[in-house]
Amino acid sequence: MRVEGVTEFAQLLLHDSGSRYQLNTLIANGRSDQNVNLPNRIPVALHYLTAWPNGQGDVVFREDIYHRDAALLAALKAV
Structure with missing residues (x-):
């Protein structure tokens, strides 16, 4: 970590x-x-973020090195 x-x-x-x-x-x-x-x-509390806003308010994306985004996206689509 x-x-x-x-x-x-x-x-x-x-x-x-x-x-x-x-x-x-x-x-x-x-x-x-x-x-x-x-x-x-x-x-x-642990927070794992691969996207967040920068100083200009644009969303910045980083590589998902722990491969958690796919499961999160699948869960969001299921709702």
Whole structure:
């Protein structure tokens, strides 16, 4: 999964869960694949977008790298 603003996201998860971990300490450890058990569960909503408006209001399309668009289009046509 790709995350925009991953450092800010990690900091929010640590803070909002009441974790005792400090992000700067985890980063200083030098490993990019650390597992950290949070003391409280935090719900996270994932959004997968292949089209969105740009600054001029035009719709911009990107490649559907996870191949989800076909199922979505089929579901919309079935309605």
